[in-house]
Amino acid sequence: MAENEHLVRSADPNHPSNLICELCRKFYTLGWVTGTGGGTSIRHGDHIFIAPSGVQKELMQPSDMFVMDFNTREYLRRPPIHRPSACTPLFLAAFTAGAGCCIHTHSQWAVLVTLLVERDFGVDACFEIELLEQIKGIPKGKGKPGNLGYHDTLRVPIIENTAHEEDLTESLEAAMQKYPDTYAVLVRRHGIYVWGDNVHKAKTQCESLDYIFQLAVEMKKLDLPWKSS
Amino acid sequence: MAENEHLVRSADPNHPSNLICELCRKFYTLGWVTGTGGGTSIRHGDHIFIAPSGVQKELMQPSDMFVMDFNTREYLRRPPIHRPSACTPLFLAAFTAGAGCCIHTHSQWAVLVTLLVERDFGVDACFEIELLEQIKGIPKGKGKPGNLGYHDTLRVPIIENTAHEEDLTESLEAAMQKYPDTYAVLVRRHGIYVWGDNVHKAKTQCESLDYIFQLAVEMKKLDLPWKSS
Amino acid sequence: MAENEHLVRSADPNHPSNLICELCRKFYTLGWVTGTGGGTSIRHGDHIFIAPSGVQKELMQPSDMFVMDFNTREYLRRPPIHRPSACTPLFLAAFTAGAGCCIHTHSQWAVLVTLLVERDFGVDACFEIELLEQIKGIPKGKGKPGNLGYHDTLRVPIIENTAHEEDLTESLEAAMQKYPDTYAVLVRRHGIYVWGDNVHKAKTQCESLDYIFQLAVEMKKLDLPWKSS
Amino acid sequence: MAENEHLVRSADPNHPSNLICELCRKFYTLGWVTGTGGGTSIRHGDHIFIAPSGVQKELMQPSDMFVMDFNTREYLRRPPIHRPSACTPLFLAAFTAGAGCCIHTHSQWAVLVTLLVERDFGVDACFEIELLEQIKGIPKGKGKPGNLGYHDTLRVPIIENTAHEEDLTESLEAAMQKYPDTYAVLVRRHGIYVWGDNVHKAKTQCESLDYIFQLAVEMKKLDLPWKSS
Numbered sequence: 023m024a025e026n027e028h029l030v031r032s033a034d035p036n037h038p039s040n041l042i043c044e045l046c047r048k049f050y051t052l053g054w055v056t057g058t059g060g061g062t063s064i065r066h067g068d069h070i071f072i073a074p075s076g077v078q079k080e081l082m083q084p085s086d087m088f089v090m091d092f093n094t095r096e097y098l099r100r101p102p103i104h105r106p107s108a109c110t111p112l113f114l115a116a117f118t119a120g121a122g123c124c125i126h127t128h129s130q131w132a133v134l135v136t137l138l139v140e141r142d143f144g145v146d147a148c149f150e151i152e153l154l155e156q157i158k159g160i161p162k163g164k165g166k167p168g169n170l171g172y173h174d175t176l177r178v179p180i181i182e183n184t185a186h187e188e189d190l191t192e193s194l195e196a197a198m199q200k201y202p203d204t205y206a207v208l209v210r211r212h213g214i215y216v217w218g219d220n221v222h223k224a225k226t227q228c229e230s231l232d233y234i235f236q237l238a239v240e241m242k243k244l245d246l247p248w249k250s251s
Numbered sequence: 252m253a254e255n256e257h258l259v260r261s262a263d264p265n266h267p268s269n270l271i272c273e274l275c276r277k278f279y280t281l282g283w284v285t286g287t288g289g290g291t292s293i294r295h296g297d298h299i300f301i302a303p304s305g306v307q308k309e310l311m312q313p314s315d316m317f318v319m320d321f322n323t324r325e326y327l328r329r330p331p332i333h334r335p336s337a338c339t340p341l342f343l344a345a346f347t348a349g350a351g352c353c354i355h356t357h358s359q360w361a362v363l364v365t366l367l368v369e370r371d372f373g374v375d376a377c378f379e380i381e382l383l384e385q386i387k388g389i390p391k392g393k394g395k396p397g398n399l400g401y402h403d404t405l406r407v408p409i410i411e412n413t414a415h416e417e418d419l420t421e422s423l424e425a426a427m428q429k430y431p432d433t434y435a436v437l438v439r440r441h442g443i444y445v446w447g448d449n450v451h452k453a454k455t456q457c458e459s460l461d462y463i464f465q466l467a468v469e470m471k472k473l474d475l476p477w478k479s480s
Numbered sequence: 481m482a483e484n485e486h487l488v489r490s491a492d493p494n495h496p497s498n499l500i501c502e503l504c505r506k507f508y509t510l511g512w513v514t515g516t517g518g519g520t521s522i523r524h525g526d527h528i529f530i531a532p533s534g535v536q537k538e539l540m541q542p543s544d545m546f547v548m549d550f551n552t553r554e555y556l557r558r559p560p561i562h563r564p565s566a567c568t569p570l571f572l573a574a575f576t577a578g579a580g581c582c583i584h585t586h587s588q589w590a591v592l593v594t595l596l597v598e599r600d601f602g603v604d605a606c607f608e609i610e611l612l613e614q615i616k617g618i619p620k621g622k623g624k625p626g627n628l629g630y631h632d633t634l635r636v637p638i639i640e641n642t643a644h645e646e647d648l649t650e651s652l653e654a655a656m657q658k659y660p661d662t663y664a665v666l667v668r669r670h671g672i673y674v675w676g677d678n679v680h681k682a683k684t685q686c687e688s689l690d691y692i693f694q695l696a697v698e699m700k701k702l703d704l705p706w707k708s709s
Numbered sequence: 710m711a712e713n714e715h716l717v718r719s720a721d722p723n724h725p726s727n728l729i730c731e732l733c734r735k736f737y738t739l740g741w742v743t744g745t746g747g748g749t750s751i752r753h754g755d756h757i758f759i760a761p762s763g764v765q766k767e768l769m770q771p772s773d774m775f776v777m778d779f780n781t782r783e784y785l786r787r788p789p790i791h792r793p794s795a796c797t798p799l800f801l802a803a804f805t806a807g808a809g810c811c812i813h814t815h816s817q818w819a820v821l822v823t824l825l826v827e828r829d830f831g832v833d834a835c836f837e838i839e840l841l842e843q844i845k846g847i848p849k850g851k852g853k854p855g856n857l858g859y860h861d862t863l864r865v866p867i868i869e870n871t872a873h874e875e876d877l878t879e880s881l882e883a884a885m886q887k888y889p890d891t892y893a894v895l896v897r898r899h900g901i902y903v904w905g906d907n908v909h910k911a912k913t914q915c916e917s918l919d920y921i922f923q924l925a926v927e928m929k930k931l932d933l934p935w936k937s938s
Contacts, residue, residue, distance in 0.1 A: 057846040057917035078913065128843060130924050137933050155412060155441035156357060159286040172414050183842060185859050212842035226307065230286030237359050242931055244471055246366050384641060384670035385586060388515040401643050455536065459515035466588050473700055475595050613870060613899035614815060617744040630872050684765065688744035695817050702929055704824050 026099040029069065030084045038064040038071040039084035041221055045125070046073060050080035054127035054232070060213065061126045063113035064221055068092045072113060074104035092117060108187035112215055115195050120164060121205075121217035123224035128213040131235035136180050136210045138242055147180040148201075149208060151238055151248045159230030161223070163203025175249075176234065177201065180208040206231055255328040258298065259313045267293040267300040268313035270450055274354070275302060279309035283356035283461070289442065290355045292342035293450055297321045301342060303333035321346060337416035341444055344424050349393060350434075350446035352453035357442040360464035365409050365439045367471055376409040377430075378437060380467055380477045388459030390452070392432025404478075405463065406430065409437040435460055484557040487527065488542045496522040496529040497542035499679055503583070504531060508538035512585035512690070518671065519584045521571035522679055526550045530571060532562035550575060566645035570673055573653050578622060579663075579675035581682035586671040589693035594638050594668040596700055605638040606659075607666060609696055609706045617688030619681070621661025633707075634692065635659065638666040664689055713786040716756065717771045725751040725758040726771035728908055732812070733760060737767035741814035741919070747900065748813045750800035751908055755779045759800060761791035779804060795874035799902055802882050807851060808892075808904035810911035815900040818922035823867050823897040825929055834867040835888075836895060838925055838935045846917030848910075850890025862936075863921065864888065867895040893918055 030039040042062050049055045049062070058079065063072045070090040073079070077086055088106055089099040095114070100106070107113075109126050116124040139149050151157070152175045160170050170176060179197040184190050190209060197207045205227055206216040216231060218224030238248055259268035271291050278284045278291070287308065292301045299319040302308070306315055317335055318328040324343070329335070336342075338355050345353040368378050380386070381404045389399050399405060408426040413419050419438060426436045434456055435445040445460060447453030467477055488497035500520050507513045507520070516537065521530045528548040531537070535544055546564055547557035553572070558564070565571075567584050574582040597607050609615070610633045618628050628634060637655040642648050648667060655665045663685055664674040674689060676682030696706055717726040729749050736742045736749070745766065750759045757777040760766070764773055775793055776786040782801070787793070794800075796813050803811040826836050838844070839862045847857050857863060866884040871877050877896060884894045892914055893903040903918060905911030925935055 053920075056920045057843065057913045059843060059846065059917070059920075078909065128920070130920065130927065133841070133924060134927055134931065134933075137928065138931065141933060153412075153440050154362070155438070156286065156288060159288065172412060183840075183859060209842070211840050222307065226286045230288070233282075233285045233288075233357070233359065237362060239927070239931070240359065240363055240468070241366065244363065244367065244468070246363075246370060382641075382669050383591070384667070385515065385517060388517065401641060451536065455515045459517070462511075462514045462517075462586070462588065466591060469588065469592055469697070470595065473592065473596065473697070475592075475599060611870075611898050612820070613896070614744065614746060617746065630870060680765065684744045684763075688746070691740075691743045691746075691815070691817065695820060698817065698821055698926070699824065702821065702825065702926070704821075704828060 026089065027085070029089045029099050030071070030087045032084075037084075038066045038069070038221075039087045042071055042073050042087060043082045043084060045221070045225060046079040046082045049125070049127065050078075052129075052232070054129050055079040056128060059128035061107045061109040061113075062124070063107075063109070063117075064123045065092060065117045065121065069098065070113065070117060072107050072110060074101065075107045076105060109215075111188050111191040112194055115191055115198065116215065116217035119198060119217070120219070121224070122220040124215060124217040125224050125228045126213060126215050127228065127232070129232050129235065131232055131239055132208055132214040133211060134239045135235045136208050136212075138239070139180060140210065147182075147210075149176075149178045149180060149235075149238075151176050151234060153250060154234060154237065156230050156233050156237075159233075160227055161205060161218075163205075166203065177204070178206050178208050178214075178231065179204060180210055183210050183212045255318065256314070258318045258328050259300070259316045261313075266313075267295045267298070267450075268316045271300055271302050271316060272311045272313060274450070274454060275308040275311045278354070278356065279307075281358075281461070283358050284308040285357060288357035290336045290338040290342075291353070292336075292338070292346075293352045294321060294346045294350065298327065299342065299346060301336050301339060303330065304336045305334060338444075340417050340420040341423055344420055344427065345444065345446035348427060348446070349448070350453070351449040353444060353446040354453050354457045355442060355444050356457065356461070358461050358464065360461055360468055361437055361443040362440060363468045364464045365437050365441075367468070368409060369439065376411075376439075378405075378407045378409060378464075378467075380405050380463060382479060383463060383466065385459050385462050385466075388462075389456055390434055390447075392434075395432065406433070407435050407437050407443075407460065408433060409439055412439050412441045484547065485543070487547045487557050488529070488545045490542075495542075496524045496527070496679075497545045500529055500531050500545060501540045501542060503679070503683060504537040504540045507583075507585065508536075510587075510690070512587050513537040514586060517586035519565045519567040519571075520582070521565075521567070521575075522581045523550060523575045523579065527556065528571065528575060530565050530568055532559065533565045534563060567673075569646050569649040570652055573649055573656065574673065574675035577656060577675070578677070579682070580678040582673060582675040583682050583686045584671060584673050585686065585690070587690050587693065589690055589697055590666055590672040591669060592697045593693045594666050594670075596697070597638060598668065605640075605668075607634075607636045607638060607693075607696075609634050609692060611708060612692060612695065614688050614691050614695075617691075618685055619663060619676075621663075624661065635662070636664050636666050636672075636689065637662060638668055641668050641670045713776065714772070716776045716786050717758070717774045719771075724771075725753045725756070725908075726774045729758055729760050729774065730769045730771060732908070732912060733766040733769045736812070736814065737765075739816075739919070741816050742766040743815060746815035748794045748796040748800075749811070750794075750796070750804075751810045752779065752804045752808065756785065757800065757804060759794050759797055761788065762794045763792060796902075798875050798878040799881055802878055802885065803902065803904035806885060806904070807906070808911070809907040811902060811904040812911050812915045813900060813902050814915065814919070816919050816922065818919055818926055819895055819901040820898060821926045822922045823895050823899075825926070826867060827897065834869075834897075836863075836865045836867060836922075836925075838863050838921060840937060841921060841924065843917050843920050843924075847914055848892060848905075850892075853890065864891070865893050865895050865901075865918065866891060867897055870897050870899045 072088040113124045181193040216228040301317040342353045410422040445457040530546040571582045639651040674686040759775040800811045868880040903915040
């Protein structure tokens, strides 16, 4: 048994280790974490709770959870039967930017959107869409109160995939710098990272984006343009 | 804790506050209220029960519910942690027209249908389809007994989206006047409002319409016409 | 309360009134009985158990069930709050042909298949497909032991829809005479009737057909032919 | 009642007969075992646990399970009400190759992929795709540590379907010899066999492949190529 069991055991359903398990069960049903893909992490004070690598997400238990100290980057709890998530440095990049929760999915709609942008716009590494009500589910940007309006354009930067997930960190951070208002980065042929101020916001933003990606793919099938001009 | 807790607490599963929670869980699974989108309201006598804004619909609890007096339009119960739904004036328009329940969804099929009508018919702001058995799930119109027949044309007016949801009220009311028989109004690039004499009717009409919209989108993909002529 | 409550109350999960409720919950999830559409009936000896009209299928209770005597065609139990199912004469046609269970769905895949046959083959009122393993889920025909083989062609007759569901009976019976081996009849722009020797067979045949219809629709989208020649 | 009841009764959720039931319920929801199609088998020491033929997969109980001795190929337990699975010789081929679990699905995405390869490449009996993150969910091959990398090409051989499932054994074994690294074989117009070192690996590999097949079908609809060159 891993040390510091007390860090992940709680009867409170809102404890981070319980929330991660509940989220992962939901994400499995949504097709976001098929085949142990994807991941989820919550920051609670100086503690980072991270779902392990290679575990069936719908079966995850609090005892499977890694806990890292945000300041020292050292594991406070490391279940010996699991490998730490390769997403960890990317989650930390989101937390460093102020996030309280970060979700990584392999959503097929996200992947298809990156392929469609590649085909239609070559090297232009940004998904853009406008005039959809659901855009109002995405915040304006860090330090800017409120969410995007119906007449705003939604932009989600796309970074190129790498052989090793941890090697995405540099380009993720670069995209966060180039698009300081974004709460999400698409990864070409791979999926998406979405973060938010807290669990509620990260989850609902991730849902809103996935809804928009699915709609965008269906629009392509029906030859409907993503932008009016 | 909000005042008038007794208005929303009941062991009866058919109490409006319990019904709204159950409906919202179902609607989440159907993809109608993704990312806290959409909403639901029930009129029970002079009390209007309304799901709050910005809450994860599948997690909604009776204690989250707003209650408004239909005559005075004053809140009898207003949970301080929540914002009232921006759909409220639209729900009230439906209740004023005699509805007992009103459902607002962001269904992707509804959104796609509004985009297809826009593309194919320009400014013509009405979805029309005919010769589908499921059309019989929609009532003929207020004061007209029974439902549409198989040989009737289903018409659902489409109004333009606005920057703020409450600003839809005027055009929703105008659509209700122009199409006095309708129990639903589509909102371009946004979703749909469906109402009915009671919860059962509103829910089954909403399901029937969504079924027809999905079928209509699939028909377009397969180059099958919505109307015979 | 309806008379003869004892006919529908049982602790046995395999009692027809319990089975119909369980099946309807499953069919709701499969999208077969959206908006109170569709229906299910089981013959048990001389008793016909029938789900009522206009009830939310996922909420059905044993107490909602109608019971008819197969020989006299008189209701042994008729819940006063419900209308009998308009599918009743069609269910009886299947039971007269020897079925033990009959399922009626509004599956969108079934509806789309009837539209595609109409477009591609004009008046030819039969869906035909071949060389799919799942065809082996369909029996050869009444009195013929075993199921279709992989090299057999699956044929499901299509009848035209009528304004009133009960008026389908004559053409359903005609299709059953013209295609004596069939266990299913598609109804144009409406759905399908599937029956089987017992509940297990009717349900699994209905699933196999729906799987094949969905595959057939996807094949059309991908320009893949239903038949090799 | 079958003999050797003790072989399939256990309170341990990780007992093979309990795991098969749980997997089959999940696979039913995923649409992999519709209409009693598909099958699942686990090897535990010298005991092979096999789901029976023709049973509704979501209703399967431990008491439905067949148990075979791996060495003698004799049934240690054979429920008299069931027929043994026609997949048995194919499962045995996988176990002989070292697998601990083998899953057979009728996934529509798998079937569509075999049809698309047939159309686009004639007799070339191998599905190939590259540059998708999810490819990393598939192992490199027997005796080779680790999984495929992002820059590796995924290859899944396709064998022709036969009239009788057991007659697939020879060509399955031939495909395993020709593609010694594969953990899966597609069956044209039928489905897929996926195996793994244990239940966890077989299930997650099956999920990863199905995800890739669905993505591949969607890519075809959107005219996106499976390979870069």
